[in-house]
Amino acid sequence: MSPEELRAAMRTLGYRTQADVASAIGVNRSTVSLWLDGKVGVPRPVAMLLRILVSAQRRAH
Template sequence: MDDLNFRTQNALAQSIGVDRSTVSLWLEGRVGVPRPIAKLVRLMLVHASREDS
């Protein structure tokens, strides 16, 4: 979340279209992150790193 500049689980959840509780479960490792979401987050990280350059 820090690498994407999201300060809250709610902010991340809203940006990717899921419920905050879902993000919480992912971060706690209680539920796996679906592949499409993982790919989306990787793309967001690439985009964020380009903006920092």
């Protein structure tokens, strides 16, 4: 998952801050910051979870 895709998922899911998404998935805010800066890749299970949530969100609307 690219930083851009992560930002899009955050918007779609209504997460306004790094802290919001970090709290929702159980990681530190600094971890989300590293993902958004592209310094560390988003782990595959986290990316899969976010993609599933985005898909479910889109189907609900």
